[in-house]
Amino acid sequence: MGRGAYALARVAVMVRTAARWLWWTGVLAAVGGVFVPGFTGRRIGLLAGAAAFLIAAVVTFAVRAGRYTALADASTKAAKAVVLQDRGVTARLWIRRWRWWLLLALLVAVGSSVALPAAGGLLMAGAGAGLWAKSVRIGRWERAHEALLWVRPEWTRRGPAGKAVKSYLRTGPVAGDARPGGARRRLAPA
Template identity: 65%
Template sequence: MGRGAIALARVAVIVRAPAGWLWWSGLAAAGIGVLVPGLTGRTIGVLAGAALCLVAACGVFAARRGRYTGLAAEASRAGKAVILQDRSVTLRVWRRAHRRWLLLAFVAAVGSSFALPAAGGLLMAGAALGLWAKASWLGRWERAHESLLWVRTESAGRGGAAGKDVRGYLTTGVAAGDAAPGGARGTGTPAAVRPTPAAAARR
């Protein structure tokens, strides 16, 4: 990294980072849980899990939305001395930093099936749906404003893209980076011939 350069990660990509893992491991935990009779029985466990899935999805989607909106409204344009972190790198860094917690969540979800079969796994799946919905909501903001939201990597390291250490967002044009609005995998220009951060920021 050059002198004075700032490393930036996409806000929406950070939001989406745990979603895929939570979804598939949640479904796996729910599948295992269905095989366990549990204290309440499978029917009650699955019904309770479905309710928890809905509550988790709505809760995760609504959490900190005001904080995201405020940071986005006050975002400033990224300068030339920025390095835009690739989507795959952002995902890998986040999951590596949180892999113990993710593993513990899976173990807890499977263990909870002895009380409420499948409920813990469906709760995790619901959290994943909420994260995808929030990333899509951010994507709609980015499309409406024709700007992509970025955050300094060191600021988002602990509390996430809207944590207390985050002082503000930066924006670039929609051609910057390798992820589409909302943080999904991009389908445009390959990374090898992508515009430089400075050129993309001016678009």
């Protein structure tokens, strides 16, 4: 990179990657937990898991929602010297940073099935669903403002809306390789 250049990662891609991995890890843990004979039985475990899923989804969607909106509304235009990270690079960096925590969460969720079968996995899946809804909300903001939100990756140790994030930057709606909301941009057939 040249002097003054720095990398930017898409906010929505980070949120969507976290959502995908929490969802599938949670589903895997819940399926595995169904086969563990728990103290309370499968039926109670699944009912408790369904309640935990809904609560986790709502709480995850609501946490830092105001901060995301404030950072988005205060975003400034990105300089021409920035390097925009590909969607795949952003996802790989997120996975590399959080893989051990995901593995630990998977083991804890499966282990908790001894008490409440499948409940821990459904809790994780609910957190993933809440993050997915948050990425959809970010995508709506991006479509409404015809801009994509970006953040410096070195600021995101605690997530794309953590305390270390000073501001978001924005580009036009066709920058990068992801659509508003972080979904993969489909190439038009030639």
